[in-house]
Amino acid sequence: xxxxxxxxxxxxxxxxxxxxxxxxxxxxxxxxxxxxxxxxxxxxxxxxxxxxxxxxxxxxxxxxxxxxxxxxxxxxxxxxxxxxxxxxxxxxxxxxxxxxxxxxxxxxxxxxxxxxxxxxxxxxxxxxxxxxxxxxxxxxxxxxxxxxxxxxxxxxxxxxxxxxxxxxxxxxxxxxxxxxxxxxxxxxxxxxxxxxxxxxxxxxxxxxxxxxxxxxxxxxxxxxxxxxxxxxxxxxxxxxxxxxxxxxxxxxxxxxxxxxxxxxxxxxxxxxxxxxxxxxxxxxxxxxxxxxxxxxxxxxxxxxxxxxxxxxxxxxxxxxxxxxxxxxxxxxxxxxxxxxxxxxxxxxxxxxxxxxxxxxxxxxxxxxxxxxxxxxxxxxxxxxxxxxxxxxxxxxxxxxxxxxxxxxxxxxxxxxxx
Numbered sequence: 465x466x467x468x469x470x471x472x473x474x475x476x477x478x479x480x481x482x483x484x485x486x487x488x489x490x491x492x493x494x495x496x497x498x499x500x501x502x503x504x505x506x507x508x509x510x511x512x513x514x515x516x517x518x519x520x521x522x523x524x525x526x527x528x529x530x531x532x533x534x535x536x537x538x539x540x541x542x543x544x545x546x547x548x549x550x551x552x553x554x555x556x557x558x559x560x561x562x563x564x565x566x567x568x569x570x571x572x573x574x575x576x577x578x579x580x581x582x583x584x585x586x587x588x589x590x591x592x593x594x595x596x597x598x599x600x601x602x603x604x605x606x607x608x609x610x611x612x613x614x615x616x617x618x619x620x621x622x623x624x625x626x627x628x629x630x631x632x633x634x635x636x637x638x639x640x641x642x643x644x645x646x647x648x649x650x651x652x653x654x655x656x657x658x659x660x661x662x663x664x665x666x667x668x669x670x671x672x673x674x675x676x677x678x679x680x681x682x683x684x685x686x687x688x689x690x691x692x693x694x695x696x697x698x699x700x701x702x703x704x705x706x707x708x709x710x711x712x713x714x715x716x717x718x719x720x721x722x723x724x725x726x727x728x729x730x731x732x733x734x735x736x737x738x739x740x741x742x743x744x745x746x747x748x749x750x751x752x753x754x755x756x757x758x759x760x761x762x763x764x765x766x767x768x769x770x771x772x773x774x775x776x777x778x779x780x781x782x783x784x785x786x787x788x789x790x791x792x793x794x795x796x797x798x799x800x801x802x803x804x805x806x807x808x809x810x811x812x813x814x815x816x817x818x819x820x821x822x823x824x825x826x827x828x829x830x831x832x833x834x835x836x837x838x839x840x841x842x843x844x845x846x847x848x849x850x851x852x853x854x855x856x857x858x859x860x861x862x863x864x865x866x867x868x869x870x871x872x873x874x875x876x877x878x879x880x881x882x
Contacts, residue, residue, distance in 0.1 A: 481597035482712060483586040484619040484627035485569065485604060488636035490582035491522035493614050494561050495551050506530050507549040510538050521553050525636070558582075561612065568607060570715055572600060577713040583631075585624050587712035601639045609637070623708040626651060628660050647706050652679025659703055661696070669693065678704045721758060725766070725817025726750045733772050733810040740811065744797045745790075747816040752790035755818060761786035761826070762818025765796040772810040779804050786822055793818060 506527035530545035575587035619630020682704035766780035
């Protein structure tokens with residue numbers, strides 16, 4: 465029998481030591497740091513109803529006990545819980561605390577992979593220093609409470625999937641260890657929906673063939689699942705059997721950016737071309753600024769349009785020349801919209817996206833005597849100056865006339881409908 469904490473113990477039972485740290489009721493918990501009075505009342509963090517984002521984003525334990533659910537409409541939550549206190553989301557604050565928490569995690573390992581603002585995987589295999597992974601998890605849980613006045617749940621396991629299951633297994637403020645020798649007892653009885661990457665539709669498909677638990681999936685025929693579920697089937701079968709070998713990314717890991725886009729749900733439906741044009745103009749300039757910040761060019765423009773009945777259509781077009789120009793993106797977006805829209809429309813939201821991205825130094829330089837090249841160089845200088853001013857003094861300090869008209873017009877229409 466190997467002593468707990470010895471090298472041989474971990475080589476056999478926990479060849480990797482992975483933690484998944486999940487902050488409990490994160491948005492709501494951050495708000496309760498500044499407002500301790502919220503701890504004694506049912507409280508929820510909500511989106512801005514005036515911008516038609518009026519849903520529950522997070523709630524505290526008292527609101528949960530009253531039946532309030534994440535992603536439901538505010539009015540639905542208030543019907544269940546008439547004394548519900550609602551707080552408008554402050555994403556800058558949540559990002560700030562998230563960054564501070566990650567700084568703390570990095571004291572333990574350089575393998576820290578975020579999974580949203582409030583969750584992270586940590587690979588501490590090489591950072592044990594004579595301690596067990598459970599001891600380190602308990603220390604992190606204690607530090608989160610003492611240093612940030614927050615609580616977290618931590619899963620400890622030999623792979624990322626089971627570590628994530630562990631952090632969900634016992635809440636709030638708890639550590640759950642899932643080892644090779646006990647995972648069948650802990651994991652297999654759980655509903656198949658609890659497995660990461662099993663969404664609602666996937667769960668429904670699995671139940672149709674009598675796969676209700678993770679154990680049912682693990683013990684099903686591998687070839688059948690692959691054929692029945694397609695390319696994702698084998699991955700889910702492997703996860704259920706504890707065969708996840710995916711690494712925890714290094715803190716310096718950067719995913720390849722495949723597209724850059726922005727979308728907007730307006731306070732009231734857009735019903736004429738002026739409103740649509742103004743919104744497309746603002747979105748196109750935002751996308752262009754993000755392209756320039758990342759030193760990228762977009763080779764294709766895509767628009768997404770959702771009407772008042774929630775019907776969606778998408779259109780896209782390849783560009784003659786890759787660009788980071790807001791004007792080019794806007795002109796292309798408007799062409800796509802004009803070709804597809806009906807005479808009478810009422811639109812709830814629109815989006816603009818650039819795809820097929822390449823580095824902005826990829827193109828061959830044209831002759832300096834080329835008139836178009838000179839114009840592009842001039843526009844590039846203007847864009848650089850505008851970007852520097854906005855970075856220095858805040859987003860929107862300098863706007864194009866089209867953006868300004870869009871903002872003013874949408875504010876007017878929003879006021880009219882209050």
